[in-house]
Amino acid sequence: MTGTEIELPVDGGVLSGLDFGGGGRNVLLVHGSGQNAAAWTDVATRLADRCHPVAVDLRGHGQTRLASTGPEQYWQDIGSVVAALSWERPLLVGHSSGGYAVTAAAACGLLEPAALCLVDGMVLNDRGTALAWHAAARTAEAADRLRTRFRYGWETGEEQMQAYVGRCVRDAADDPLNAGARPGLVGAVARRSFLRRGGRWVRQPTVEEIAAVSDVGQCAHAFPSNDVYERVTCPVTVVLADGGSYAARRDEVRAVVDAAPGRRLVELASNHNVPMTKPAELAAVVLGLLEDGVRQA
Template identity: 25%
Template sequence: MTSTIQQLSDPFGQVAFRDAGVPRGAPDEPVVLLHGVGMQSAAWAPQIDALSRAFHVIALDLPGHGGSDQLPSGSDLEMFLDWFLAALDALGIRRANLVGHSMGALIAGGFAIRHPDRVARVALLNGVFRRDDAARQSVIERAALIGTGSFDVQTPLRRWFSDTPSDRAARADVGGWLSEVDVEGYATAYTAFAHGDALFSDSYDKIRCPLLALTGGDDPNSTPAMSWAMAKAALHGRAIIIEHHRHMVNLTAPEAVNAALVDWLNWPCEQGEGI
């Protein structure tokens, strides 16, 4: 599936996206997928394939990733939320089911808080939530290093993958996407990711729609404890932990992730579900 380009309002340039499945219902409430830092919409291939059989699915390239234009250097998480709002408006999406991975989860969670009328459901995959001081300092230092133009592909791959067959297969694809990413766009997104997890962490009780928080049981940075905390903080939250997987769980355990997302898409929006 090839990407399509859509012009956004100033100052956001163009967004690249993948569109699959047939719009259903009136109005259409598509599943909108937001990937993590260093990735691109192609990283959602297993979810696009599975979900588009029954739902309208749109996967966006984040700014400075894939075919999307960059945001200005130094843009913070709130600028990424403004970009996402502009993207939804340009694509004519009034209300969506949001799925975010890692940095995409920060955007999706923040957007559900800031624009609740635009979100039917929100799923946060391998999201970060209230990092402790040591974790926060570590990720800020990595962001500063990337900002100097120093970018080591192998370092994130070692954190994100084990040596199981499913991990080895996904690792090759992820390594390729990381190698292709624009360093300036990567640095801008990673800096927003490093500093953004505390921005909305005290406001998750304002998320009224059904919230799914899912992560890998062995993810050292987007930990199971974080997913449980996000689910508990939201009004209608549920946490799912996929054991023996790490950060790229949508690629290493696609069947389990897809099943969880299909179930989440059938939660009633009117009342949501408890943990």
Template identity: 30%
Template sequence: MRETVISSGKTPIAVRDFGGSGRPLLLLHGAGGNLAQMTALAEHLRPAHRVVTVDLRGHGRSGDGEWRWDEVLADLAAVADDLALASPAVVGVSLGGMVATLWAQRHPECPGAVSLDGNPTLGRPEQLAGMDPKQAATELAKLRAVFDGMAAMIAEPLGADQVAAALAGQRALAQRYGAAPEDWVAAFERNLVPCDDGRSRLRPGPELTGQLREAMESLDLIPAYRDIRCPLLLVLATEDLPEQQAFHELYAAYRRANAERLACLHNPALQVLHLAGASHAMVAERPQEIATLITGFLS
């Protein structure tokens, strides 16, 4: 396993190359994450693929840059060219799944792409099905307030006690999913940046976080699902995260609307799997099963 920074594009991109003689595969994390979060899945995929995990721009140890979908895709192209990855498969979770879908749309020669619950952020009434419009508007306003509060909290520098509490929280989450605590701690620490006053800040910073929210809320992937010509597997969650349960009706309506829109598409290159019992954290919940789905699809 080798870690390096690809500097041939506009933004330096940190990658971890797991090696292997199989077909190349780029593995992408979600918003606010980094490549260290993908380690367990990468290890399960390595027997069949040469896996390269990536810190997306503004995350982990990659450079900063505005969040524009075209430029993010150019970052990945620079990684593939620099590492001589001929026609890599692209697999991503959440934000990374959206990027994988857009890559599949732009690269018909791609041998396959997988989006693990890579859905645009819930934020618009037209994304919902079967909810009273007034109730939907009220619930969406509450959800946006939660997101605003989270963004404001993340933007503030963290003192030593806050960092220690956050690391304890990561260990607790690892225990929830039966994962290695050291992997979750390493992933959190990878996004920490020291400040001059002895405190730390989390990446991505407030500016990029705002750009990400806007980009994910405004993105419509239906044209990509309709137009792709390379094989794309879309694996969708069917359950709420614990943090989503307060908005259960909202997320259920969102899942219904997605299912209805996808059912209207007739593209043989697209496969959709509603994974029973899985939440948005499916990679943490069931890494071996997810890896088996990916390798089976790409084979």
């Protein structure tokens, strides 16, 4: 199953997405920075018999042509996406920066989710530390690292694009992010990251997209710092990868979980890229949430 291509209207245009069909409770799957909707394919395939999963390409990612001009548009779009789908109280599942995206959308009241599932995707710094961290992400040196490692913003022809996708598949086993992922899935995610513009292909996201969403000094509604969780009132499940981005900060994650009722911590043996490398385990967590009584109107 690869999902059916859909377009979802948001402010200024549309987001691309994949609708994996199914019936019953609605589940929105939100990818992290640098990935796209295809990253959820192996999770969604395991969900579609028992719920209705949809994955989106956020601004500047995948096949979405809209780019961010500020740091908050990409998560504000989540409210518009849910409205376009005519959903009420969906389960929101976000990986990496997508975990913050669904958190911010819930914290600001853009929608009323049944629950959040944050997959190795949290904000644990205080405001001062977060501001400094994001400022560092906007430097020329940081942009060069992204271009070198991930080819962000690379503009190329068909042959070179296909060769790059092939290399991603061949190198997956030695890639700290993709090791353990199904090769065909690695190829699908890499291929979806190229957007056709004229006669060329552009690797999304661009470094300009990363810089725009990192300009958090302009945040007016939800600053990406640890106090955002004080504004989240729905149930929250945090999936913590023991080889992921937050493993060394488990005590801080635990403190967020323990700070309010209706929160729980699930730990998985995984690298950071849980949706692609541990799809069966993650799908089981999501289905468990639904079976435990996540209710949708």
